[in-house]
Structure formats: C-alpha cells, structure tokens
Amino acid sequence: DKPPVLVTGGAGYIGSHAVLALKDAGWSVSVIDNLSNGSRDVVPEGVAFYEGDIADRALVRRIFQEQGIKAIMHFAGSIVVPESVEKPLEYYRNNTVATHALISEAVENGLEHILFSSTAATYGAPERVPIEEDDPQLPINPYGQSKLMTEHMLRDASAALPFNYGALRYFNVAGADPEGRSGQIGKGSTHLIKVAVEAAVGKRPHVSVFGTDYPTPDGTCIRDYVHVSDLADAHVVALEYLIANPETNLTANCGYGQGLSVLQVLDAVDKVNGTPLKRDMGPRRAGDPPLLVSSNRRLVETVNWTPRFADIETIVTHALAWERKLQTRNRPFE
Numbered sequence: 001d002k003p004p005v006l007v008t009g010g011a012g013y014i015g016s017h018a019v020l021a022l023k024d025a026g027w028s029v030s031v032i033d034n035l036s037n038g039s040r041d042v043v044p045e046g047v048a049f050y051e052g053d054i055a056d057r058a059l060v061r062r063i064f065q066e067q068g069i070k071a072i073m074h075f076a077g078s079i080v081v082p083e084s085v086e087k088p089l090e091y092y093r094n095n096t097v098a099t100h101a102l103i104s105e106a107v108e109n110g111l112e113h114i115l116f117s118s119t120a121a122t123y124g125a126p127e128r129v130p131i132e133e134d135d136p137q138l139p140i141n142p143y144g145q146s147k148l149m150t151e152h153m154l155r156d157a158s159a160a161l162p163f164n165y166g167a168l169r170y171f172n173v174a175g176a177d178p179e180g181r182s183g184q185i186g187k188g189s190t191h192l193i194k195v196a197v198e199a200a201v202g203k204r205p206h207v208s209v210f211g212t213d214y215p216t217p218d219g220t221c222i223r224d225y226v227h228v229s230d231l232a233d234a235h236v237v238a239l240e241y242l243i244a245n246p247e248t249n250l251t252a253n254c255g256y257g258q259g260l261s262v263l264q265v266l267d268a269v270d271k272v273n274g275t276p277l278k279r280d281m282g283p284r285r286a287g288d289p290p291l292l293v294s295s296n297r298r299l300v301e302t303v304n305w306t307p308r309f310a311d312i313e314t315i316v317t318h319a320l321a322w323e324r325k326l327q328t329r330n331r332p333f334e
C-alpha cells in the first residue's frame with residue numbers, strides 16, 4: 001500500500017532526492033516548498049508542486065484535501081549551525097514552531113505517518129562514538145536544540161493522536177543523484193564536500209581547513225559522510241516500516257558508521273579530481289565537535305537499509321559531476 005505522500009522541502013537538497021526515490025519506487029508525491037533555499041528545477045515532472053510555507057495552515061489543508069495525503073516526509077527547515085547561533089529565534093520559528101503548525105493541521109486532515117529530518121547535532125559533542133540512539137542528546141547550538149524540540153513534540157503528539165512517526169538523525173549528507181537529476185544547488189553552502197567540489201571546478205580559490213589541532217589522528221575533525229541517495233532510500237524503507245507498523249515509532253541514526261577526517265575527504269577530492277586543491281590551514285570554527293560517527297545498527301536491522309554508495313570517492317564523484325553540470329547551466333537556480 002502506497003498512500004499519497006507530501007514532501008515538505010521537496011525542492012531542497014535532501015528533499016528533492018527523497019522525491020526522486022519515492023517516484024522511482026512508484027509512490028504518488030506532492031511537494032510543499034517556500035523556495036527559500038530550494039529550486040523548482042529539481043522537482044521532477046509528475047509531482048504536484050505547492051509553493052508556500054508549511055506554517056500556512058490553509059495551504060496545508062488544501063494539499064491534504066486535493067491530494068488525499070496520508071503521510072509526510074518533513075524536510076523543510078533551516079540547517080546552518082553558525083547561522084542558528086546568530087539567529088536563534090528564526091531557527092526555533094522555522095524548525096519548531098512551523099512544524100507545530102504543520103502537524104496540527106495535518107492531524108486534523110487524516111495524517112497517519114510522519115517521517116522527520118532530525119540530526120546528529122541533537123547529540124551535541126558526544127562522549128563516545130559510534131553514537132547510539134539512546135545516548136544523551138545535549139545539543140550545543142540552537143539548530144540542534146530546535147530539531148530536538150521537534151523530536152519531543154512528535155513523540156508526545158504521536159502518543160496522544162492517531163499517527164506514528166519516524167525521526168532519522170542524519171550525519172553528514174553529501175553527494176548527488178547518480179543520474180544527475182538533482183544535487184546541492186548551494187546558495188552559499190558551507191558544507192565541506194560542496195565547498196571542495198566548488199573549489200575543484202574553480203568557483204573558489206582554495207578550501208579552508210577549520211582547525212588542525214583537534215584530538216584526532218591528523219588533527220582535523222572526523223565526520224560520518226552519507227550519500228544523499230542512500231539517505232533518500234532510507235526514507236522510503238522507513239516510511240514503509242511506519243505504514244506496516246502503525247503502533248510503532250522509529251528513531252534511527254543515518255550514517256555509514258565510518259569516520260573520515262577533513263584531510264581524508266580532501267584527499268578523496270584530489271584523487272577524483274586528478275589535481276590537488278589548494279588547502280588553507282586555518283583556525284577552528286566555533287561549535288564544531290571533534291568527532292561524530294554513527295552507529296547505524298538500528299536502521300539496518302529495523303528497516304533493512306542497504307546503502308549503495310558507502311564510499312567517499314563515489315560520494316565525491318557524484319558531487320563533482322553535479323557541480324560541473326551546474327557550471328554549464330545557462331541560468332542560475334532561483
């Protein structure tokens with residue numbers, strides 16, 4: 001059974017890959033996106049597109065009624081950690097308050113399942129890796145806190161109301177659709193792999209390395225990079241699980257359980273690109289935990305997630321192919 005799904009933020013980076021994964025698997029998909037950080041151009045044909053805000057309850061009601069929506073994949077939100085420190089109220093509004101409005105309207109219109117984009121940032125600076133789902137959640141920035149509040153809201157609301165929920169806690173998402181249908185359009189992206197492939201195509205003079213004195217083998221931060229299309233597949237199997245188990249919720253990490261340092265990532269970019277990037281060794285960036293690596297055992301065991309691209313060179317190859325494609329476009333993404 002594949003009920004119609006509403007993808008919030010479906011014109012954005014991760015959301016658009018989830019739309020592709022759903023479409024490829026034969027689901028009927030609608031998208032709501034306010035285009036604050038996405039582009040209609042990455043939403044495929046055959047998807048009903050609604051431009052607007054998830055906090056617009058009249059619009060959400062109309063979509064549920066027009067499309068017969070029963071399930072939501074909820075990606076819409078603000079995602080830049082340093083920006084969340086500068087503009088905390090914006091983050092609580094976009095990530096927490098807007099989600100409250102979305103859920104409130106959705107439950108009145110027959111919501112049965114919701115899958116929420118959560119984040120490893122809810123763990124803060126963990127004491128041990130690999131991180132397991134029941135480890136302490138002590139966010140160190142408003143971004144992580146705004147996502148954690150939403151997890152709690154979903155937990156409490158799902159206990160009282162007739163829907164179940166999933167929360168996938170993403171580690172470092174990177175790469176692009178292997179068929180080149182979507183990727184990171186990067187309105188001022190700050191993420192390492194995006195920045196590095198921008199440098200590889202000449203859009204930036206160098207890559208800054210933020211901190212070389214961390215307590216890690218090469219002194220740079222370690223992260224668990226996951227291919228966006230594997231993450232999108234995880235959403236499809238997680239939604240199938242929520243549908244098959246309506247009395248159960250699912251909270252799970254989504255990463256490969258493999259840590260790579262900033263320098264190891266840049267080595268992979270150099271190898272794929274064939275020429276070395278200029279590296280600018282700089283000071284630490286505020287708020288970066290030294291080490292974030294997932295345990296993905298729960299996701300693998302519960303929904304049988306089988307990643308297809310769990311390899312940094314594959315991730316970089318797809319990210320670079322997309323970046324080259326962006327370069328040859330005759331108009332910018334809007």
Ligand code: UDP
Pocket residue numbers: 081172190191192193195207208209210211220221222223262285288
């Ligand atoms: N990083 C870096 N240079 C950059 C961007 C990021 O050295 O231009 C580092 C950053 O300090 C962190 C890691 O790369 O240690 C991953 O950062 P990113 O912003 O990609 O993701 P985050 O882990 O902050 O969500």
